[in-house]
Amino acid sequence: MADDHNSMRILRPWQNPGVRGLLAACVVAVVAAGIVESWHYVHNYARKIIEQRDHRPLKRIVLLNTPPWLSKSLLDQIAQEAVDYTIYNPRHPDYALQLRDPLNGNILKILARHYLQDQNAGENAWIKRIGFIRRAWTRSAQIIEISAVYRRPAALVAGPTGGYLVSFGGVRLPGLYKANQFSALHWLIQIIGSQAAPPVAGRHVDTPRIEVALKLIHVLASQPYYHQIAAINMRNLGGKASSLAPQITLITRFGTRVWWGRAPGQEGFYEVPAARKLESLAKIYARFGRIDARRAYVDIRGDQVLVPKPTTQP
Known part of the structure; x- marks a missing residue:
């Protein structure tokens, strides 16, 4: 009995395999928690340094x-x-x-x-x-x-009491302008005769008259005489007002007219194409320094450029 008693070993708690596993798990958990806590400390410390040194309420x-x-x-x-x-x-x-x-x-x-x-x-x-x-x-x-x-404004769509701006891409720009404010926008071409309510800002304009006018502005914008064009009259587009009158008329800054005619690409057999019209305007501008040839109007719709006869004093 004494020998059996002496052969028994008394295990201390930390020598028990189960206890050792639990202790190891606790150590790992403590280390992991320390790492997480350290990361949070560094993160918050960096944030605090930025806020204290560089960050102020938004100025x-x-x-x-x-x-x-x-x-x-x-x-x-x-x-x-x-x-x-x-x-x-x-x-x-x-x-x-x-x-x-x-x-x-x-x-x-x-x-x-x-x-x-x-x-x-x-x-x-x-x-x-x-x-x-x-x-x-x-x-x-x-x-x-x-x-x-x-976005860059291409034109002022002008009505009798007010107007709005439209971009080269055909997007309605913010703002409404009264007629007495138009003079402050003299550097923009006016589109006259659109006869359509303005869309909300940020939307594309889907009015045919404005779309055609913008297409024509794209054609004219690179020309050296572009600055002489004050407005584009679209009231007769499609010949709805008169089949004989020009469908599109350019109004110069001198108060004179250039009879452009049909929309670019829609000339058919009735008028010369837009490229020929541009050539005619270039020749007139080179000769007179003005696209109106210093007359009340210039008709560039056909093969021959037509102008009214000068008035003679009695």
Whole structure:
């Protein structure tokens, strides 16, 4: 009995295989927790350093590579849209916190989508494409830099009481202009006689008269005399008002007329093609320095350029 008693070994707790496994698991768990806690500490410390040293409450939105045709007032409104949509958005109050978080990039993607998808909001329709939206830091503040491609106005669609702008791509641009404001837009060609309600900003214009006028503007825009054209009268497009009168008339800045005729590509056998009309205008411009040949009107629809006889004094 004594021998049996002496042969028994008393195992201490840490010598038990089950206990050793449990202790090892605890050590692994503690190490893992320490790693996670360390990562959180470093992450939060980095965030705190950025916030303390470089990050201040958002001071401004900076628009990069802005075009000359947009006024400072319009550019300020485009920038303000970013502030209103992120910081003062009652539907998404969390956007303000996301924007102020220097490590949050998702809010910048949300802002880019807003500019492009909500084109009817504010002045957003001026923006054709977003290059990038990124954070930058100055010595005193965080700024948001926005690089975009902007739509260029091609014409003022003018009515008797007001008008609106349309881009070269046929997109309605923001804003409505009263007739007494047209003089401030004298550098734009006016499209007259569209007889259609304006679409909402950011939508393509699908009115045939405006579409044809824009096509003609594309044809004329590269010509050296383009600046002499004040308006394009589209009232008789399709000969609806008169089968004999020119379907399209160019109104010069001298108050004279150029009888253009049918829409480019629609001349058929009735008129010379658009290329011939451009040649005629180029010759007239080279000779007279004006596309109206210094007459009340010039008819360039046929093979021969027609002008009225000069009036003679009695």
